[in-house]
Amino acid sequence: MFKKILIANRGEIAVRIIRTCRELGIETVALYDESDIDSLHVRQADLCVRVPSPETFLDVTTIVQIALAYEVDAVHPGYGFLAESATFAQKLTEAGITFIGPPAEVITAVRAKVKVLEAVRAAGFPTVTHTGDCLDVHDLPTIQANAARLGYPVVIKSCRGGRGRGERLVHKPEQMETAVQRASAESRAVFGNGHIYLERAMLPAHQIGVQLLGDRHGHLIHLGEREGSIIVGNQKIIEEAPSPLLNEAQREAILAAALAIGRLFNYQNVGTVEFLLDGTGNFYFSEIKARIQVEHSLTEMITGIDLVRQQILIAAGDPLPWAQDDVPFHGWAMMCRLNAQDPWQNFLPSPGRLTDVRLPFGPQVRIDSYIYTGCRVPPNYDPLVAKVTTWGRNREICLSRMKNALADFLLIGTPTNLPVMQRLMHTTAFARAHYNTDFFTKPPVNGADSEVTLRDLAVITAVHFARRHQMFNPTTPARLQSGWHKDSRRLPE
Amino acid sequence: MSKILVTLNEKTYEISFDLPAPGQDRLSVQVNGETVLVQIPDPAAPVNDHTWMLVDERPYELLFDPDLRWVASKKGLHPVDVRDLEAMTPRHRSGDGRLKAPIPGLIARYLVNVGDEVTAGQPVVILEAMKMENEIRAPMNGRVEAIHVDVGETVARGTLLVEIE
Structure with missing residues (x-):
């Protein structure tokens, strides 16, 4: 078992990982840069090291050097940054340090998004319609021709992407040039790589992800599905598990498909197989996320399984302690993402100092966050400041706990999407689970008062x-x- | 006596009360002919966009946007318009042609040049912050008179970027 782990991430997920490490009696080394020293993970870790590089959490060489210098046994990458970097996993392995995640070759295989789509289709599963390869962003005529072949609207996606970054929805050919530039620039800023491909957009749709858990000894199980169809821009803001949309037959089909797709790539550690559902209940494979996801807390609530603990144990070589039929599923979970984004200014990021923070509490209310009264939300990182997850025996109880938790939450000092989330929870459409990816087009007003x-x-x-x-x-x-x-x-x- | 007209969710309320003296924590307020009692929990505390008060026995914790165009309760987000009937002037709305950085960030690029005609709401500059590209839009119709900051520079919140005449 590992004695010391480096956490190559920040914010709420670093705090989350440190918690499990403490439970396992593992020492932690945290990373930070000077703009981010307020984040709670810096003071919770046993050691905190400043990353002396402008690339901070994306700098493979520097982070591997730090891992060596501090003699850690393993590195947890969290999500985003280097979480799905095969290079990072490879460099660590060469240095004799365990990467907590799938092996480098599995990452490489599932990150080649276009090849994955082709392999999944060849195995007999429906996939989203997409272009054949990573496109050259400077070759606009080819891009236009591909878009015309797919049929508008199309989505531009980053070949390296994830979490909606570098994604752009394009309705008309004349929007293509600007959209390609923007998507590529954003993808470069976030992932250090500007390559793109195109997918035919499904509007409206449902996004469903199936959580997989696999050990190094060939066991692969699923931990149920999550639905994340309510999005602002390209970012999911409200998610729930199980999906309120699926009937039992659909659920069985989608879970079986996810396991079969995972096996195609010999998937190990935690990962998510993502699908899009159209209005008639047909599902299409879209991609595999080779990392712990922001919304993993939902799965933890409905199964009682600590996914970060499993990540660490699997990386250390332990076999899975459960067969598929041993996995307990109970109740309903919902999660809201509170972002430092200004609902009064078109959801512009709003970094700044949180002068007053009051967290909600109560039974089955879970908060994942790095903030506290007086801390600063840094301008250079993700706007996610807190996740609120609630659990209930059924969806109704779960929803009422979420309403209460959001009503008790206080975030003052810099604008956040909290007022919008409070409002969304009171809409009848959400209460009846009548929603899809078109649900949120503008801040809803005129609440339930x-x-x-x-x-x-x-x-x-x-x-x-x-x-x-x-x-x-x-x-x-x-x-x-x-x-x-x-x-x-x-x-x- | 203060007389204020508040339009909230398209319904108008005529509200009058005596301005509170320093330290006064209870106000009797007339609203559309009814009387309610407002309790200000800590009158000595500075007035800021987050406030909580009692109206009769009902507690409210509210968040106002800095320009007082919105009020957020725990259940809804409500557009408001406030007019001071005594002053007989509508409150100030920011609407001049000086486009300032609403957030700190990096100037990624301009979508207009000096001399271009722009319409209100048209994206003018892309500001990179929190790893996202953010469109900053023109506050009014007009012609771009000046661009003040070069592409690639990091700006603080409130830095003057573009002037529109």
Whole structure:
């Protein structure tokens, strides 16, 4: 078993990994850069090392050097950054350090997104329609021709991508040039690689991911599915497990397909097989995510299995302790992502200092976060500040816990999407699980407040306005105002 | 006596009350002919965009956007418009042609040149922040008079980027 682990990540996922390491009695080494020193993971780790490189969490050479210098046994990459970098996994292995994730050759195989789609189709599973290869971003005519062949709308995707970064939806040929530039630039900024391919867009659709867990000894099981169809821009914001959309036959089919697809690539460690569902319930394979995902907390809630612990144990060579039929599934889980994004300004990122933070609590409410009162949300990293996950015996109880948790959550100092999340939870469409990827097109207004509440809100708005005005223009007390001009300059009689 | 007209979710409320004296924590407020009692928990605390108050016995914790165009309750996000009837002037709306960086970031590129005609809402500059490319849009119709910051430079929040006349 490992004695010391380096966490090559930051924010909530670093905090999450440190927690499990502590439970396992493993020492932790955290990384940070100076803009990110406030993040809670820096002070929770046993040691924290500043990354002396402008590339920070993307700098393979520097991070491998740090891993060697601090004599760690293994490196956990979290999600994003180097989580799906075969080069990183390879370099670590060569240095005698375990990469906590799938072996480098499995990463390479599942990251070749276009080849994966072809292999899955050859094995008899439906896939999304896509272009044949990574396209040259400067060769616009070829891109246009490919898009025309697929049929608009199309999605531009990063060959290295994930988490919606570097994705652009294109409705018309004339939008293509700008969209390609933007997608490629964003992909380069996030993944250090600007290659793209095209997929035919399915609008509206459902996004369903099946969690896989596989050891080094050939055992592969699934831990159920998650639905993440509510998105802003390209980022999932609300997810739940199980999917409210699938009936039992569909669920069985999709879980079996995910296991078969995982076996095609000899998948190991944790990973997710992602599918798109159209309105009629047909599912299409889209990609394999070779990492722990942001929404893994949902699966942990409905199975009681600590996925980060499993990642570490599998990497250390342990066999899976369960067969498929031993996996317990119970109840319902939901997760909301709170992002430092300004709902009043078209969801622009809003880094800054959180002057007041109050976290919700209560039964079956789980918070994953790196923030606290007074901390700064750095401008150079992901806007995710907190995840709220709730569990209930059924969807209704789970939803009411989520409503309460969000109502009790307080984030002050810099704008976040919290007010929008609170509102979404009160929509009838969400309560009935009537949603798809088109659900969120603009911030919903006019919430579920009663007449009396609305009147009270107006009253508070007026009092707030007057007090604010008063603060900036302090009034002179009436007794001092009256007669100053008339009387004070007059000589006493 | 302060007289304020608040339009919230397209319904208008006429609200009047005596401005609170320093330290006063209770206000009697007339709203559309009814009287409610407002309790300000800590009148000495600075007034900021996050506030909580009692109206009669009902507690409210609210978040206002800095321009007072929105109020967020725990269940909804409501557009508001506030007019001070005593001052007889609508409150100030920011709407001049100076486009400032709404967030700190890196100028990735400009989508317009000096002299171009732009319409309100048209993307003008791409600001890279939090690993995302963010479109900053024109605040009004007009012609681009000046571009103040070069591509590739990092700007602080509030830096003047573009002037539109």
